Amino acid sequence: MKNKKILITGGAGFIGCHLVKLMVNKYSNYEIYNLDALTYAGNIENLKDVANKSNYHFIKGNIQDGAFLKKLFKEHQFDSVIHLAAESHVDRSILSPMDFIMTNIVGTVNLLEAAKENWTSFDEKLFYHVSTDEVYGSLGEEGLFTETTPYSPRSPYSASKASSDHLVMAYHHTYGLPIVMSNCSNNYGPYQFPEKLLPLFINNIKNNKPLPVYGDGNYTRDWLWVKDHAKAIDVVFHEGKLGETYNVGGHNEWKNIDFVNLLCETMDELLGREKGSSAKLITFVKDRPGHDLRYAIDATKIKNELNWEPSIQTKEGLKLTAQWYLENESWLENITSGAYLDYYKKQYS
Numbered sequence: 001m002k003n004k005k006i007l008i009t010g011g012a013g014f015i016g017c018h019l020v021k022l023m024v025n026k027y028s029n030y031e032i033y034n035l036d037a038l039t040y041a042g043n044i045e046n047l048k049d050v051a052n053k054s055n056y057h058f059i060k061g062n063i064q065d066g067a068f069l070k071k072l073f074k075e076h077q078f079d080s081v082i083h084l085a086a087e088s089h090v091d092r093s094i095l096s097p098m099d100f101i102m103t104n105i106v107g108t109v110n111l112l113e114a115a116k117e118n119w120t121s122f123d124e125k126l127f128y129h130v131s132t133d134e135v136y137g138s139l140g141e142e143g144l145f146t147e148t149t150p151y152s153p154r155s156p157y158s159a160s161k162a163s164s165d166h167l168v169m170a171y172h173h174t175y176g177l178p179i180v181m182s183n184c185s186n187n188y189g190p191y192q193f194p195e196k197l198l199p200l201f202i203n204n205i206k207n208n209k210p211l212p213v214y215g216d217g218n219y220t221r222d223w224l225w226v227k228d229h230a231k232a233i234d235v236v237f238h239e240g241k242l243g244e245t246y247n248v249g250g251h252n253e254w255k256n257i258d259f260v261n262l263l264c265e266t267m268d269e270l271l272g273r274e275k276g277s278s279a280k281l282i283t284f285v286k287d288r289p290g291h292d293l294r295y296a297i298d299a300t301k302i303k304n305e306l307n308w309e310p311s312i313q314t315k316e317g318l319k320l321t322a323q324w325y326l327e328n329e330s331w332l333e334n335i336t337s338g339a340y341l342d343y344y345k346k347q348y349s
Ligand code: NAD
Pocket: 009, 010, 011, 012, 013, 014, 015, 016, 035, 036, 037, 038, 039, 040, 041, 042, 043, 061, 062, 063, 064, 083, 084, 085, 086, 087, 088, 089, 103, 107, 130, 131, 132, 133, 161, 183, 184, 185, 186, 187, 188, 192, 193
């Protein structure tokens, strides 16, 4: 395996921290540079296991700053980029779309520009863009998203990610920038910021607080264990074909209400509470505006071409996840003591 100098953006976030740890530990001959602005969603504590490794480097910086990125590329001469930094929460995108435009679209173009300008030759270079299945829009009761499903984003978040995907493809077609991309379903697991469904509900159950299920809860998501996503990124990074997109999914479709009920049963068991007590916290609240009905991934391409498959199913992964948040109380407490609570007060008042 050749030596590489890889810039990973957003490595202090949920998926990024799993990916950084995988790459630092698995490839001691790679230099991993984690560039992260440490927004509310970024937490340097997530990386304490690798903080002292000699092939790991942290850079605090914002991808919205194009001049800074150009300087950074000049200084470090990265040969690859794995781009995860983003504003990632749909509800926040509904409240403040501009942050999503600035980071997800402008930030991505800044990175593309820095790479294009710095890479005088594109040999042995790669720009890997990590994206979401939400760019494909919303499915009805039937069907799956494939790599050729037309884009039809419907939230400011998914529209900003779709724009960034198109721009990455445009840089490939127009300038020949060597790119690869993946579009993944909903991730779950340790270190997810507790505004997303699963960690929010785990924390609320622990504290006997209501579980705000949007609408009637009959919305479907396809859940993927975050470490399986990190492994998929590793595979696509090393073996993906230039200019191609790979859908990454869990084959684990759940209606929100069924998923929440399964979580409640798991939490009753783990907390030694009477069966049915967590489910009593379920509270149906006002629906998310423009709520996408169903996401589901056809992951045949990545399975057939790159031999990647999810390693665990939801029931097992959900239990591991719940256990992790219960065992890492101080992580949860530190992260929930910040300003994000004000945001929730605003949304549910
Ligand atoms: P996250 O919100 O947990 O983490 C995002 C990270 O990016 C944080 O560490 C944050 O500090 C950093 N960041 C944000 N704005 C930045 C900026 N302007 N400059 C530098 N760093 C910045 O997100 P996540 O869930 O880990 O998602 C990572 C990527 O994967 C995103 O691109 C997201 O669209 C994509 N994705 C997420 C999911 C999911 O279920 N979470 C599914 C598919 C794809």
